[in-house]
Amino acid sequence: MNQINREVKIGTETYYDNYTVKRTKKETLLIIGKAVTLDIVKRKVYFNVSGTLSDRIKDLTFICDLFQNKNLWIGNMLVIKDIEELDESYIYFSFLKDIKSLLDYFNVNYDLDMDKLTDNQLKFLDLLIRKVLYNEEKVLQKHFKEILQEFKTTFGHLEIANLNITVIIEIDNNENITIKTFDNFDAKKVRAVRENVEFDTSIYSILTSNDFVKSSNLNFENLSNSIKNIPLNENYADQVNTTILELIKAYDIDNKLEICLKTALDLCHWLENYDKESLIYKLNRLQIIKRMRELSEEEISFLIKTKQSNNLTDEILCGICILLDSKFEFQSFFQMLSPEKQKMFREYPIYSLK
Numbered sequence: 001m002n003q004i005n006r007e008v009k010i011g012t013e014t015y016y017d018n019y020t021v022k023r024t025k026k027e028t029l030l031i032i033g034k035a036v037t038l039d040i041v042k043r044k045v046y047f048n049v050s051g052t053l054s055d056r057i058k059d060l061t062f063i064c065d066l067f068q069n070k071n072l073w074i075g076n077m078l079v080i081k082d083i084e085e086l087d088e089s090y091i092y093f094s095f096l097k098d099i100k101s102l103l104d105y106f107n108v109n110y111d112l113d114m115d116k117l118t119d120n121q122l123k124f125l126d127l128l129i130r131k132v133l134y135n136e137e138k139v140l141q142k143h144f145k146e147i148l149q150e151f152k153t154t155f156g157h158l159e160i161a162n163l164n165i166t167v168i169i170e171i172d173n174n175e176n177i178t179i180k181t182f183d184n185f186d187a188k189k190v191r192a193v194r195e196n197v198e199f200d201t202s203i204y205s206i207l208t209s210n211d212f213v214k215s216s217n218l219n220f221e222n223l224s225n226s227i228k229n230i231p232l233n234e235n236y237a238d239q240v241n242t243t244i245l246e247l248i249k250a251y252d253i254d255n256k257l258e259i260c261l262k263t264a265l266d267l268c269h270w271l272e273n274y275d276k277e278s279l280i281y282k283l284n285r286l287q288i289i290k291r292m293r294e295l296s297e298e299e300i301s302f303l304i305k306t307k308q309s310n311n312l313t314d315e316i317l318c319g320i321c322i323l324l325d326s327k328f329e330f331q332s333f334f335q336m337l338s339p340e341k342q343k344m345f346r347e348y349p350i351y352s353l354k
Contacts, residue, residue, distance in 0.1 A: 001021065026041075035060070057096050106217050131179065165181075197235055212250035244267050268284055268285040282302075
């Protein structure tokens with residue numbers, strides 16, 4: 001097969017910059033995009049849509065435009081005309097555009113790999129479209145609970161092919177179902193309990209490192225803004241610090257998630273402005289920075305000076321030694337911890353830097 005760099009046009013609209021020629025003893029085929037094959041000898045066009053959602057929308061846009069305009073040009077040559085229309089192409093094209101609108105509603109940041117969709121996932125997509133885009137409440141309520149069990153979600157992720165769409169699903173006493181993203185959830189804050197004390201926290205604070213890694217539709221700027229819109233107190237600050245650690249863990253799981261580090265650093269600065277004396281906040285900021293670059297002389301000097309302070313716990317000393325790359329000292333302090341505290345320390349993201 002040979003790739004030819006020549007424009008493929010319908011009327012004056014250019015859809016592709018190249019096509020592929022496949023020759024056999026009996027036929028010469030032009031392969032255009034991922035869906036269209038043109039038989040030059042028989043003067044016929046064949047369609048086999050495949051690929052991601054964006055691939056299919058692009059190819060179906062081309063196909064439907066071809067049906068309407070009838071003429072296909074390659075370069076300055078009219079290759080074929082008077083193509084017979086296929087009604088099912090328009091129906092499928094409409095379905096694909098609905099899927100795109102649905103994913104836009106959920107703020108999905110990734111392309112959907114349509115080739116990986118199961119039959120049940122296609123059925124579920126159709127139900128979501130009818131619910132979210134066309135508000136067909138009864139249809140969804142009838143089938144939703146049964147299908148929802150397969151996707152393993154209450155709050156969580158709708159697993160659809162390669163996507164994990166993070167949603168909040170509410171079912172009221174009348175079994176009316178509401179599906180929302182974190183970004184369009186009405187209650188931007190919820191009540192949490194820490195040591196028998198209730199306090200306000202962001203809805204985003206329920207997310208863990210695995211949620212950050214899996215999600216195809218989280219907006220981290222909205223996450224940061226939601227958290228910072230709630231006034232800090234001691235309990236809420238501890239909750240935010242936990243979210244920071246989860247963001248760091250997410251980056252350690254997948255180093256492509258630099259946005260997790262940047263968001264964690266932003267929240268660290270916010271906590272430090274709230275409590276400028278907190279050593280925990282400073283060390284968390286430095287462990288984030290250490291993942292981004294080497295520590296500066298000033299930062300190293302701060303750690304060395306701090307390590308010489310009195311009344312530091314062995315856990316804090318372990319963290320400082322890790323940041324200073326003092327492996328021998330780290331082992332010495334780590335051995336002073338009880339087995340339970342050693343197990344707990346291993347769960348901290350700073351441990352992965354040792």
